[in-house]
Amino acid sequence: MSLLELKNVSYTYSSGTPFEITAIEDINLTIEKGSFVGIIGHTGSGKSTLIQHFNALLKPTTGQVLLNGKDINQSKQSAHEARFKVGLCFQYPEYQLFETTVYRDIAFGPTNMGLSEDEIKERVREAAELVGLTDELLKKSPFELSGGEKRRAAIAGIIAMRPEVLVLDEPTAGLDPSGRKKILGMISEFRKSTNSTVIIVSHSMEDVASLAEKIIVMNKGRIYKYADVHEIFTKSEELAALGLEVPPVTSIFLKLKEKGLDVNTDIYTKEQAEKELLRYLKREGIAW
């Protein structure tokens, strides 16, 4: 069932002035309930602009955004409600923490929803547990946390609203490998435990390939392609033409093929790579 639907959406910054710039143009898009969608695209291709339409932070210059079949820009009320149904986490969310304690910061969203004390408490605990923040950390000031912890606290602030759709803009940008792994693990965990829809914008093809089921490729403000991961990453030339790369493992297999090894290049996760390598070695009689 379609959860989020964009119909002919265009958005122009500074509209009606000589400095207007059309960031996205004629976007038609349907996000299925429960799916995991990755958004990739060159810098300035309009990814961040696009996702800000999902929760009515930006109102389309033309076109419509439907959430569960209803136009979210119909009234102030509907836009406000969309913010809670579609949890949007911006890039570098750690710079938006402001409360006296981590607990209170995570509670900011639920409080704005007008929930009861008990309900807020439960949601904060649940979100904190999911992102791996201990009770001790919850009592601290958010400014005392490490970079990775701050990031997780900020994401918990969105998760605590229990959104139907979780949208993340480059959640792993600027983190070390272990911090990155934690965030990615957390996102999968969130999806598994809540069956929510997740949309993630990322520059890391590796992350997108390992997590997402479908991928939106943005190019110059338009959707270049919206298809299964498999279909996207098997067309490395097409991606290269857009200034994008295939995941590192895929490029390894492409190189192997180039060298004359008869391997399958239709590989984009480490697990597939392992399998394919073993299969190859076995067939060649090198390993068994």
Add this chain to the structure above:
Amino acid sequence: MVRDITIGQYFPGNSVLHNADPRLKLVLSFVAIIFIFVCNNFYSLALVALFSVVAVLSSKISLKIILKGLRPMLILLIFTSALQLFYNKQGEVLFTSRYLTITTGGIYTTIFMVIRIICLVLVSSLLTYTTSPTQLTDGIERLLSPLKVFGLKNGVHTLAMMMTIALRFIPTLIDEIDKITSAQKARGANLETGGIVKRAKALLPIFIPLLVNSFRHAFELSLAMSARCYNGGEGRTRMKQLKLQTRDYILMFSMLIFVGGVIALNIIFESVI
């Protein structure tokens, strides 16, 4: 949107104004601003407007950027012109009805004010548009250096440095306000409704991160500066020594013509305001 404010930004380029000596630019902008207010009839006003247009053109900065810088003034312009137009009762009455009277005085002052404000913004923003922060500090510091004899040895340098840093961070902070506001709105922050107290409170989630981020920027900057052995103006030498060149003298001469022109036109024609 707050993002549309471009005053204080620097747009690198290669033009007469970009290459001119920053000290000269500072002084000339100051003189130009004075003469924007000195003109008192339509002929000298026209010269001021012409001067501003020529200045803008010679900076080779795209018209888009210039207009963008003017845009925040629009509301101020409309508001003050409306006030002048409807409440200034000097001069002949051109139109009158029960509610409003329009007089020649009102129209004249409105025209003067609009052109003056526009020229003022143009000239002052051209200074920062065409001068990099480093050059600007350099210029300010050199111009103020006579103050050193009054025991303000390091003070002049510090002041100039502080001004430059402040200018430099205006666009950064504006960008940040934009981002933080969106992020808090995404968590359901309500900034638009409620009484004045409620609204002021609603700004906290924006101001606190902004403040924290400003401190972060300040610490990072001071660290970067000390990493490059910055320790104030004492004994600091420069890679680029400022020296007036032929093109600077030409610029000075053109300015002299402008100033002379405004004075002459003011004397020849009658003042209208």
